[in-house]
Amino acid sequence: MLKELFNRLVLLACVLCVAPVYANGFPDFTALVEKQSGAVVNISTTQRIAQPDFSAGDPFFEFFKRFAPQMPRAQESQSLGSGFIISADGYIMTNAHVVDHADKITVRLTDKREYSAKVIGADKRSDVALLKIAAAGLPKVVQGDPGKLKVGEWVIAIGSPFGFDSSVTAGIVSAKGRSLPQDNFVPFIQTDVAINPGNSGGPLFNMSGEVVGINSQIYTRSGGSMGLSFAIPIDVATQVADQLRSTGSVARGRIGVTIQEMTRELAESFGLSQPEGALISSVEKGGPADKAGIAASDVILKFDGKPVASSADLPRIVAACKPGGKVLVELWRKGAVKQVTVEVARMPEEGGRVVEVAGGHAGEGWVERLGLVLTDSGRAESRSGLQVVEVAGTAAKAAGIQAGDVLLAVGNTPLRSLNQLIEIIKRVPAGRNVALLVRRGDAASYVAIRLDEK
Numbered sequence: 001m002l003k004e005l006f007n008r009l010v011l012l013a014c015v016l017c018v019a020p021v022y023a024n025g026f027p028d029f030t031a032l033v034e035k036q037s038g039a040v041v042n043i044s045t046t047q048r049i050a051q052p053d054f055s056a057g058d059p060f061f062e063f064f065k066r067f068a069p070q071m072p073r074a075q076e077s078q079s080l081g082s083g084f085i086i087s088a089d090g091y092i093m094t095n096a097h098v099v100d101h102a103d104k105i106t107v108r109l110t111d112k113r114e115y116s117a118k119v120i121g122a123d124k125r126s127d128v129a130l131l132k133i134a135a136a137g138l139p140k141v142v143q144g145d146p147g148k149l150k151v152g153e154w155v156i157a158i159g160s161p162f163g164f165d166s167s168v169t170a171g172i173v174s175a176k177g178r179s180l181p182q183d184n185f186v187p188f189i190q191t192d193v194a195i196n197p198g199n200s201g202g203p204l205f206n207m208s209g210e211v212v213g214i215n216s217q218i219y220t221r222s223g224g225s226m227g228l229s230f231a232i233p234i235d236v237a238t239q240v241a242d243q244l245r246s247t248g249s250v251a252r253g254r255i256g257v258t259i260q261e262m263t264r265e266l267a268e269s270f271g272l273s274q275p276e277g278a279l280i281s282s283v284e285k286g287g288p289a290d291k292a293g294i295a296a297s298d299v300i301l302k303f304d305g306k307p308v309a310s311s312a313d314l315p316r317i318v319a320a321c322k323p324g325g326k327v328l329v330e331l332w333r334k335g336a337v338k339q340v341t342v343e344v345a346r347m348p349e350e351g352g353r354v355v356e357v358a359g360g361h362a363g364e365g366w367v368e369r370l371g372l373v374l375t376d377s378g379r380a381e382s383r384s385g386l387q388v389v390e391v392a393g394t395a396a397k398a399a400g401i402q403a404g405d406v407l408l409a410v411g412n413t414p415l416r417s418l419n420q421l422i423e424i425i426k427r428v429p430a431g432r433n434v435a436l437l438v439r440r441g442d443a444a445s446y447v448a449i450r451l452d453e454k
Helices: 002-018 030-039 061-067 234-247 264-269 313-319 394-398 418-426
Strands: 040-050 074-085 091-094 104-108 114-116 118-123 128-132 154-159 167-180 183-191 203-206 210-218 229-233 257-261 278-283 299-303 326-333 336-343 364-367 372-375 386-391 406-410 433-440 443-450
Touching: 030 040, 030 154, 030 203, 040 091, 091 234, 118 234, 128 234, 154 210, 167 229, 183 210, 183 234, 183 313, 210 234, 229 234, 299 313, 364 418, 372 418, 394 443, 406 418
Parallel strands: none
Antiparallel strands: 040 074, 040 104, 074 091, 091 128, 104 114, 118 128, 154 167, 154 203, 167 183, 183 229, 203 210, 210 229, 257 278, 278 299, 299 326, 326 336, 364 372, 372 386, 386 406, 406 433, 433 443
C-alpha cells in the first residue's frame, strides 16, 4: 500500500516538473514568453511601385489618361510582418508574402537592434521565405514536432500585429491537416489564436516552448481576427527552408493528373467500401502518369507507400517526392487493387523564366511569368486564343483565372499561338501589369496580372 502511494507521488512530481504551471484552471505562459520572445523579430519592408504604363490602344489607356493624369510615376509601399531566428548566425524564417516584391527589408530584434536583411529564397507555393542578417550569437527558437500536436492543446503566437512588437496571444489547436483553397502543398494547423495583420511569419509555440508552425493566414470578413487562424507546420517549412538555403529554390514532384474528392456516392459506384483516395478525372497526355498507365477513373489509394486518405493528400505527397525518382502507386481499378510504377517529373517553379512543360504534348507550354500552363493544340487555325490547362501562379489565381478559360488577347493584340504569347511576355519589364482578355463560356473580360522578374 505504501509502495503504491509512493509510486503515485513520484509520478505526480514528474508530471508537475514538465507540465506548465496552471493558475485558476488556465496555463501560465510567462516563463515560456520570457524564454522565447527574444528569438521573435519584427520585419518591415519597403517596396517601390511603378504606376502602370499602358500604351495607346490598351483597354486601360483611356481610363488612366482621363482619371489619373497627375498620378506619380512611382510610389513607396510599406508593410509589416513577423519572423523568428532559426540559427545563431542570423538565418530567419518568415512568410514569403511578407517579403514579396520588397526592395528593402529591415529586421528589428526585441532589443531594438536593426539589420538589413537579404532574401536567401522564397517559395510562394508554401508561403515560406528564408532571410539572412549579418549578426552572430543571436537567440534562436527550438523546433518541435507538429505531428505530436493534439487537437485541443494550448498554443501561443508571438508577433507584431499592426506593428505592436512582441505581442502574445494564446488559444488552442482547432484542427490539423487542413486544406485551403489554392494551397495544395501545406497541411495547415488550424487554431483559434488571435492572429492579425503583422502576425504573418511569426512562430506558433507549443507549451514546451517549441515552434510547431508559422502563422500564415486567417479567415476574416472584417480584416481582423475571427478565431480562425492557419499555421504552416514547422516540419514542412523546414524542408522548404533547407532547399532554399542550399539551392535557392524548391524542387517538387508532379505526375500530370487532375483529381477530385471521392464522395460516398462515388465510392459506392466504384465498388469501394469507404470514400478514400484521390479519384483521377483526367490525365495529361504524355505526362508521367500517362506513361505509367494511370487512367481516368483510377483511384489512387497509396503513393510512395503513403496512404491517400483524401484527394487533398495527394498533391502534398507527390510534391514531396524527388523529381526523377520512381515510386510505387497503389490504385483501385475496376473493383481490384493494382500497382504501377511512375517516374515523378519536376513541377515548374514560379518565377521569371519561360519553360516548356516536361512530358507535355506539342503546342502546350508553361508560361512561368504568368503562372499558367496553356495549349493551342487542336484549336482551329481561324480561331484565336490559348486554352488554360493549369493555373499555378499566385497572381493568376488571384486574378480569378481558371482551367478551361481561353486567353484571347494581351492588351489589344489577339493571341494566335503559344510562341506569340511567349515573345510578348519576354518584352514586358518586371513589375509591369499586363491586361489579358479572358473568355469563360460566352463572356469575356479583361484581368490584369503583375509580372515578376524575368
